[in-house]
Amino acid sequence: MSDTTQTGPMRAADGTPLKKSLARALRRQKLRALMLIAPLLIFILVTFIAPIADMLFRSVENQIVADTLPNTVRALKSWDPETGELPGEPVFAGLAVDLQTAAELKIHTKLGSRLNYESPGISSLFRQSGRKVDDIGKEFQKRFVALHPAWKSGETWAALMGSDEWLEQARGWSRDQGPEPRFRLRKSAANALPRTGEVYLAFARDVQGTGRKAVSAEKPWPVLFTALAQDLGQASPEDIAAIDGPAAPLVQQAAAAISSFEPYSYRDAFIQMDKAWGEIGTWEVIKLYSPRYTPAYFLNAVDLELTPHGIEPAPENERIYLKLFWRTLWMSLLITFCCLALGYPVAWLLANLPSSKSNLLMILVLLPFWTSLLVRTSAWKILLQQQGVINDVLVWLGLIDDANRLVMINNKFGTIVAMTHILLPFMILPLFSVMKTIPPTYLRAAKSLGATPWTAFWRVYFPQSVPGIGAGSILVFILAIGYYITPELVGGTQGVFISNRIAYHISTSLNWGLAAALGSILLAAVLVLYYTYDKIVGIDNVKLG
Structure with missing residues (x-):
């Protein structure tokens, strides 16, 4: 009599282990069930879960300050309002670049509206300063153009800040071919002139977004000259020498002459625009709400407020x-x-x-x-x-x-x-x-x-x-x-x-x-x-x- 006793795991008809075959069948069954409910699940996610998640995020989101005033926020980290003194010149220099850029992009009023929720009246400060802040850039523009008239040309700036690949593509581009090739920064210029690179990138994207002109044909923003003056004043000779491209000699000439520029007080310029820039309270509000996430909205929702001195009850007539x-x-x-x-x-x-x-x-x-x-x-x-x-x-x-x-x-x-x-x-x-x-x-x-x-x-x-x-x-x-x-x-x-x-x-x-x-x-x-x-x-x- 032959021995028919089976050794090892039980197997299905196709020879695979029965446990594995059952698991595979169960997995297919679950996938079919998931496919059946997928349309309803997607509908719930899009119309219910996503709006609630967005609402929860908006209740703590505060990125507009850091995104609009990046240089100012970085410089403000070392400022202590408890000293009773205004921030130093580097803070005002950063504000000069940030506010001019925001005014060109027409987003400075949004920032003013955000801060106005915490300090009524500050929106008018940003709105009025946005109209006058270009005077700073125009002052530096005069100084650079006096060194060489080529600085007022958009082609000069495109040659300085644009990469060689982009310049080659832009030369052969015509409006009939569609949108202009996407602008790319020259790495050597961006490393040596970081603020200028950030501003010019915003300038190029804004020009290409409108689609009216080529980047090289557009008149440069005055803020570019402010940023360039600050970068040249801080750049090392090695960084300047590393800049390549057609406009490199022009930058080297400006770097050699920057020390002969008449000293400029950004603090005095802003206080002359509006006296509120000379008040510590204005800077306290900007620093207090510079983090990307804030509990201020939830505090306001329970009749509290975030102040430089900590969390305090809201005024009696505002507790509603x-x-x-x-x-x-x-x-x-x-x-x-x-x-x-x-x-x-x-x-x-x-x-x-x-x-x-x-x-x-x-x-x-x-x-x-x-x-x-x-x-x-x-x-x-x-x-x-x-x-x-x-x-x-x-x-x-x-x-x-x-x-x-x-x-x-x-x-x-x-x-x-x-x-x-x-x-x-x-x-x-x-x-x-x-x-x-x-x-x-x-x-x-x-x-x-x-x-x-x-x-x-x-x-x-x-x-x-x-x-x-x-x-x-x-x-x-x-x-x-x-x-x-x-x-x-x-x-x-x-x-x-x-x-x-x-x-x-x-x-x-x-x-x-x-x-x-x-x-x-x-x-x-x-x-x-x-x-x-x-x-x-x-x-x-x-x-x-």
Whole structure:
């Protein structure tokens, strides 16, 4: 008899180990499942996850200062505001190059707007200085042109800063061939003249971005002469000698003559432009907000502010955000309770009436969805105002005096009434869907066992409707906490939510960082409340029927 006992691992029909074959089949199955959900997953990532991630990033992002004033920020690192003295000449020299470049690129006003959030009035300083700062560059331009007229030519600068490969491509280029070849810096010139290289690279990209002229045909920016004077004053003879290319002799001549230039005070030039440059507070703000990431937006969102002396409370008249957060939370909870108190009886009636009557009432519940939100909110303005319908009826009935009409609009009461009306269907529908699944025989059985109608309802019916209460409450609360149209129209100054301030900073003040911080805190508060609800009630108990 032959021995048929198998030794080694079990194998599939094709001879591969069975374990490996099963793993391969399972992997293919998972890939097929992933491909099926991939469109939905991509949609969620693009429309939900990515915007939230961008909002979280904007709440701490502060790169505009370091990107717009790179030389100034580097020089400011060694300055201590506690000394009570202005920054040294190197800081003002860096600012001369940075601000001129930013003014040419028309981004200096954006920087002013960013710093204006922290120090009101500083935006006008950058705007006005941006108009005058070219005078510094023009002063140095005169000095270089006096050495040799070729300095005012764009071809001279292109020959100095452009690489040999780019120069060769640019010579054979014509507008008919499309965009000019992308500019590339000459390494020897960029190493010896770092500031000049950075500015000329920005100049070349700006010219090529417009597409109107070739780089060599464009008139050089005055800031190039400021940067060149600073670089030549700091470059070693070896670095100057290493510069190659057609314009190398011109640079060597300028480097030999730079020591004969009349001394120039950048500090005096800026203080002459605007006295604010001579104030330590201006430089404190620039240094304080020079890091690429800042907690300032989150501090402002909780009525604190970042100062040179540390974190301090905001001025008394500017502390509004904590009050708005608290108002938003408790009013959203109150609106949710009002919707529950009004919606529960309606949902019970819909679930227990005959279908013919129930369907008619359901149409009335759904009717608000067929009316514009703006129309419904405006209707409440007409009803609640002091000369509105409700006050007129109360005066006609003699319940109130004409001189003492009720103030029911532009306050918390108006917001609660209007939002309860708007969000009520979102409470009724989940309640109705759950109540419809509760057999009416349960109540009859409880009564037959001796329970009173109230005991039968409270001990038998109500516990089975709790999942609908949970679903409706979560839905209404989440909608209420993020509403801003209705509070804006009927809330006045007392009934607005934090979402109104978020919308204001996004669309009006354009302080997107603060809006992102406020939104992030609101999101965190909702998640905390959601987690607390899950621990107390249990999210698994929430059902829609």
